[in-house]
Amino acid sequence: MTGRWRMSSLAAVFVATGLLAACSIAGTPISRPIDVRVLDVGPYPLTRHNYDRPAGSYGAQVEGMRMSAALVPDVQIDPILAVGRAGGVLSDDNAAVQLGGVPAAAKAVLTREGMLVGYAVNGSDTQGSGPNPAETALTCTLLRFPDAAHAERAATELEAADLASAPDQNRTLTLTDYAAAQVHWRPGTPSIGAYLAHGEFVLRVSVRRPVADENDLLGWVRRAFDMQLAAVDKFKPTPAKDFAALRIDEEGMLARSMVGQRDDRNPDIEVFAVYSTNYLTATSTDSVTWQRILQDAGADAMSYLEYDTLFRVRDAQAGHGLVAAVTLLRHTQYRDMDGPAHVPDAQCLALDPKAPAAGFPPYKCYLAYGRYVDVLNDHDKTTILHRTAAEYALLADSF
Numbered sequence: 001m002t003g004r005w006r007m008s009s010l011a012a013v014f015v016a017t018g019l020l021a022a023c024s025i026a027g028t029p030i031s032r033p034i035d036v037r038v039l040d041v042g043p044y045p046l047t048r049h050n051y052d053r054p055a056g057s058y059g060a061q062v063e064g065m066r067m068s069a070a071l072v073p074d075v076q077i078d079p080i081l082a083v084g085r086a087g088g089v090l091s092d093d094n095a096a097v098q099l100g101g102v103p104a105a106a107k108a109v110l111t112r113e114g115m116l117v118g119y120a121v122n123g124s125d126t127q128g129s130g131p132n133p134a135e136t137a138l139t140c141t142l143l144r145f146p147d148a149a150h151a152e153r154a155a156t157e158l159e160a161a162d163l164a165s166a167p168d169q170n171r172t173l174t175l176t177d178y179a180a181a182q183v184h185w186r187p188g189t190p191s192i193g194a195y196l197a198h199g200e201f202v203l204r205v206s207v208r209r210p211v212a213d214e215n216d217l218l219g220w221v222r223r224a225f226d227m228q229l230a231a232v233d234k235f236k237p238t239p240a241k242d243f244a245a246l247r248i249d250e251e252g253m254l255a256r257s258m259v260g261q262r263d264d265r266n267p268d269i270e271v272f273a274v275y276s277t278n279y280l281t282a283t284s285t286d287s288v289t290w291q292r293i294l295q296d297a298g299a300d301a302m303s304y305l306e307y308d309t310l311f312r313v314r315d316a317q318a319g320h321g322l323v324a325a326v327t328l329l330r331h332t333q334y335r336d337m338d339g340p341a342h343v344p345d346a347q348c349l350a351l352d353p354k355a356p357a358a359g360f361p362p363y364k365c366y367l368a369y370g371r372y373v374d375v376l377n378d379h380d381k382t383t384i385l386h387r388t389a390a391e392y393a394l395l396a397d398s399f
Contacts, residue, residue, distance in 0.1 A: 034342060034343075034344065034396070036392070036393035036396060036397055038342050039340065039341075039342055039343065039389040039390070039392065039393055040340065040341060040385070040386065040389055041386055041389045041390035041393060042382070042383070042386030042387075042389075042390070043260065043386070044258055044260060044386055044387060044389075044390035045262075045390070046390060046393045046394065046397065048255070048394070048397075049255055049262050050249065050252065050255045051247075051248045051249035051254050051255055051265065052247055052248075052249065053247075053248060054244060054245050054246065054247065054248075055243070055244060055245075055246040055247070055248050055267060056244050057244070058248070058266055058267040059238075059242075059243030059244045059245070059246050060091070060116055060117040060243055061089060061091055061117070061267045061269065062243075062246045062247075062248060062267050063116070063117055063144070063237070063238050063243055063246060064089035064090065064091060064117040064118065064119055064269075065089060065267070065269065065273055065274055065275055066235075066238070067089070067117070067118075067119035067142060067144070067235070068088070068089075068119060068275040068276040068278050068279040068282075069231070069234075069235055069276035069278060070119065070142055070231055070232050070234075070235035070237075071119055071120075071121050071140055071142055071228055071231055071232075071278065071282075072121075072227055072228065072231050072278060073121055073123065073278055073281040073282035073287055073291065074121055074122070074123025074138045074140065074282065074287070075123060075281065075282075075287040075288055075291055076227060076291070077123075077138065077140075077223055077224055077227045077228075078136075078138075078220075078223070079288060080125040080136060081123035081124060081125055081136065081137075081138055081287070082123075082125065082286065082287050082288045083123065083124045083125065083126060083127055083285050083286075083287065084121075084122070084123055084281070084282050084283045084284045084285060084287045085122035085123060085124060085129075085137075085283075086099055086122060086283065087099055087100075087119075087120045087121045087122045087139075087282055087283060088119065088120065088269060088279065088283065089117065089118070089119055089269045090117065090118030090119060090120055090141070090143070091117065091269075093107040093110040093111060093115065094107075095118070096110055096115065096118050096120075096141070096143065099120050099122070100118055100120040100139070100141035100143070100204065101120070101122075101139045101141060101204065101206050102141065102143075102158065102204065103158075103161055103162055103165060105161050105164070105165065106157070106158050106161035106162070109154055109157040109158050109161060110143070110154070112157075113145055113150045113151075113153055113154040113157070114145055114146045114150055115143055115144065115145060115154070116144045116145060116146065116240055116243075117144050118141060118142060118143040118144060119141070119142050120139060120140065120141040120142070121139070121140050121278075121282040122137070122138070122139045122282075123137070123138050123282070123287065124136065124137040124138075125137075127285065131208070133190075133210065134210050135208065135210070136207075136208065136209050136210065137207070137208040138205070138206070138207050138208075138220065138224060139204075139205070139206040140203065140204070140205055140224055140228050141203070141204040141205075141206075142201055142202075142203055142204075142228070142232065143201065143202045143203075143204065144200060144201055144237065145200050145201070145202065146200065146240055147200050148197070148199050148200055150200070151197045151198070151199065151200050151201055151202050152197040154197070154202050155182060155195040155196060155197040155202045156182065156195075158195050158202065158204070159182035159184065159195045162184060162193055162195075163184055166186060169186045169187075170184045170185070170186050171184065171185060171186070171187060172184050173185060173192075173214070173218065175194065175218055175221060175222060175225075176218075176222070177222060177225075178196060178222065178225055180196060180197065181194050181195070181196040181221075181225065182194065182195045182196070183218070183221065185214065185217060187212070187214075188212050189212055190208060190209045190210060190211055190212040190213075190217070191206070191207060191208045191209070191217070192206070192207050192217040192218070192220070192221060193205070193206045193207075194206075194221045194225075196225060196229075198229060198232060199232075200237065201232060201237075203225065203228055203229065203232065205221050205224045205225065205228075207220040207221060207224070248265075248266075248267055249274060249303075250274075251274070251301065251312075253274045253301055253302070253303035253310055253312065254272065254274060254303050254305050254310075256303075256310055256372055256374075256394065256395060257303065257305040257306075257308055257310050257374060257391070258387050258390045258391040258394050259305055259306050259308075259387075270304060271304055271305065271306050271307075272304070272305060272306075273303065273304045274301065274302075274303045275301070275302055275303070275304075276300075276301065276302075277294045277299045277300060277301065277302050277311070279302070280294065280302060281294060293322075294311075296318075297311070297313040297314060297318045297319070297321070297322045297373075298313050298314025298315070298318050299311045299312065299313045299314075300312055300313075307361065307376075307377040307378065308374060308375060308376045308377060309374070309375045310372060310373070310374045310375075311372065311373045311374075311375075312371050312372055313371055313372070313373060314371070315371060316368070316369075316370050316371065318371075319368035319369070319370065319371060319372060319373045320345060320368045322368065322373050323345060323347055323366045323367070323368040323373060331349075332352070332355065333351060333352055333355040333356075333360055334349040334350065334351055334352060334355070334360075334364070335349065335350055335352050336348075336349060336350075337349055337350040337363070337381075339365060339385070339388060340365075340385040340386070340388050340389040340392075341389075342389075343367070343388060343389050343392045344392075345367065345368050345369070346365055346366070346367045346388050346392065347365065347366045347367075348363070348364065348365040348366075348384070348385070348388065349363070349364045349365075350362065350363055350381070351363070361377035361378065361379065362378070362379055362381075363377070363378050363379070363380070363381050363384040364376065364377050364384075365384055365385075365387075365388040367388055367391055367392055367395075369392065369395040369396060370395065372395060374391055374395075376388055376391065
């Protein structure tokens with residue numbers, strides 16, 4: 001089971017216009033904790049757990065997850081960019097090329113200047129994969145270096161490598177308001193690239209448009225710099241010397257998810273991770289809807305543990321409203337299913353036997369408690385009922 005399976009399952013249940021209004025239902029009842037000893041939790045533990053150990057050699061990856069707060073989703077730069085594409089943590093130079101759009105010829109620059117970690121967001125106005133001559137597409141990539149001097153050299157050398165790919169055709173441009181930005185395009189080609197050193201970061205922006213208009217392309221780069229640099233300035237980077245001391249689960253998000261195997265877990269960008277909710281908006285194929293949903297609920301953090309997703313929302317009413325909204329959706333792929341006995345506010349679904357199974361988990365349960373909403377997914381009906389009951393007990397008695 002992969003992170004993509006989890007993400008597609010989330011998208012399958014949170015896409016409805018009625019959902020947005022339901023998230024703010026007035027007077028939503030807030031249940032009091034029950035005696036968890038009456039719950040059938042199967043083999044799952046009810047004791048509190050934590051993942052407080054230092055990240056150690058995974059420190060750069062944890063910092064990369066933190067950087068999800070340092071870039072806004074492309075849809076915030078322009079609402080037409082409603083289709084999120086693959087992005088996220090750039091753990092090494094290969095990821096910087098594959099997800100961040102850095103030219104393969106420039107990988108040596110990243111190594112030479114000591115790239116620590118990166119993060120990328122990709123958005124488009126067109127569904128489907130692969131370049132489309134009629135689309136608008138934007139990639140914003142944030143690369144972290146040991147200090148400002150390394151970042152400045154990296155920006156210059158990355159731009160030089162980009163220009164060298166077609167030295168007789170590429171032409172440098174000047175961007176008003178960002179004189180230090182290094183910008184280039186190929187006249188007659190509807191795309192543009194830019195690098196800007198900003199403290200210990202390098203921000204790369206790449207834009208593709210349907211028409212090769214120099215001023216239009218520069219305008220897109222300027223707007224991307226405006227929005228992204230404001231987010232970068234609000235982000236507090238961890239000094240590189242302190243990466244190893246970063247806590248894997250600083251705010252207890254992962255500790256609030258119930259799984260059978262709790263020991264010997266290491267950070268993983270898909271199945272053991274904590275992100276800003278920017279991550280989900282930026283990677284959703286319906287970024288507009290997700291942005292509205294998460295803002296309506298006041299969601300400010302999310303985590304992935306195995307197949308489940310936990311959200312931290314504004315307050316208990318927002319959490320119950322989010323779950324209530326999901327029950328209104330009645331997605332065509334799912335039908336209602338009885339939840340675990342005695343667990344208040346759990347809403348469970350089973351995949352309709354007539355629905356295509358590809359990309360969807362057979363069983364799902366949604367549970368709200370306090371400021372937390374957990375989305376549980378599983379292949380086995382008994383297992384998901386046990387885990388949902390155990391998750392309620394964990395939230396009710398341990399936090």
